[in-house]
Amino acid sequence: PDDRSFQRELSASFIGSLDWIPNQEGLKWLLQEVWGPVVARHPEMVLHVAGRNPPAWVQDLAGPNVQVHGEVSDAVEFINRHSLMIVPLLAGSGMRVKILEGMALGKVVLTTSVGLEGIAATQREEALIADTPDQFAAAIEWCYGDRDRLRQIGRRARQLIRLQYDNLTTTRQLKKAYDRLLVGAS
Template identity: 45%
Template sequence: MKILQLCNKLPFPEKDGGAIAISTLTQGLISSGCEVKMVAMNTKKHFTPISNVPVKFREETRLEAVPMDTRVKARKALLSLLAKKSYNVSRFYSHDFKNKIVSILKEETFDIILLEGLYLTPYIAYIRRFSKAPVVLRAHNVEWLIWHRLAKEERFRLKRTYLNKLAKQLKEYESQAVNLCDGIMVFTETDKMKLAEMGCKTPVEVFPFGINLNNYLPAPAPQTPSLFFIGALDWMPNVQGMEWFLKHAWNQIHTAFPGVTFHIAGRNMPGKWKNASIPGVVFHGQVEDAMEFMKTHSLMIVPLFAGSGIRIKIIEGMALQKPVISTGIGLEGIICVNGNDVIRADTYHEFFDAVKKCFDEEEYMNRIGHNARKTVEEHYNIGSISGDMIRFFSAMIDSKQTQAKAAAAE
């Protein structure tokens, strides 16, 4: 099966959930016998010299990267708002990227066109003109829902109004775009349900995020207990959640456990945190080795109050046998049981109680971690997931061919 995979960023370095989700799937499909050609936007925000991508991956995917500037521009954002068009989407459109897709489709034939996220959907019209292959959207999130939840948590009225506007425009676009595809893949049953509520008529299947478990070998528990958070710190839901945790939960935890430290890592850390001095808190910024960072610390903290899709860092933490304490939104869509393989906390009192129980009862903390690893082994193995996905693609191809024959017979 020959697949053209279109991405809104290069999947390297593998330092955020989106990049890991893309690269892991690509390698899983190739290992299952598919031929994958990847074309990715190389944005200023996530710019990576293509020479930094592993040679094996570049060669196997015949990787091409198109430079793009998707940064938010105030004037364009205002004009889009007045024109009632989603700026979240329009800033990912580029004539250069469109021309690259068209030139490839003129030269090659593919069995599947795979779009990694909603922001590739503006190119569907051009894909249809030059390819008869089914177009499959891999929806990493229900995008409008992220902005809707951010607006709900925003205290400042003017900003809340603006975020609500963005969410409304994005929902209108997303509701139309999902019906332009031949098939949709989502990470969670929750997202599948949300798409149905939006009026999606396109076939939707759930394929959880998968990992290669050989790359996630648990390490012995650290001698000194600590908390940690790792995630993109230029993503608003992460920043919002971390600010809440530091303001409402951390002081109580640090007072009860003065020897415990809280380690925060992630790219593009806000400037106000770089020189911040909060007792017991260590701001690392972007770390060289995310896996090693997670192995070094005891408890993963995920205070997320907005978002959609699946929190890939939680799956990684569980694979490394780390007890995860997260809000319900953070755990949304993950196959897990509160008190068995994860710990849910939605208030600062619940975060404190969860941390206290883990540090007071080592056996409980270890049991949560061991069960978390078993859950990932059972449900998030990329080998079986990519095989199921190929069968879904085959069904899309058969359906497309049947429709074409029926149309020709009329």
């Protein structure tokens, strides 16, 4: 994993399709309910927002503490630049591929219980989980503590993805399940 982001000042990223309503709702919630108190305590903190088709209201929020990048040519490079990946999903279903990508890259992912559905991560072990504005702000504040602690969460997240969500691992698990079914059918 690219650990360089843990050697710089804490910065946060949000990446996702900005024409998908759950992403818009989560980003709006983050910016309206959470970001103000965070910036009041840490005026140097910047949220970097990337994603295709950002609506006008997202562009209008750009300023010293919110940088809107629009669609980026290399999502991995974008994610790697920031130690904290924020995924404030309030609704939606299915596996969150961007969360898995962030974890696979060794980043600290801060998301909601909804965002982590289907992902076997544990609070402050492989991810940070927060469901209210106060919890989100407290989690970001917690990230200002020990950089090595953040690096360890990122490493454990990467290990979790490698052990449970890697394509080869998943294929092996499926093969074992099919083998058991075939043995039972004969």
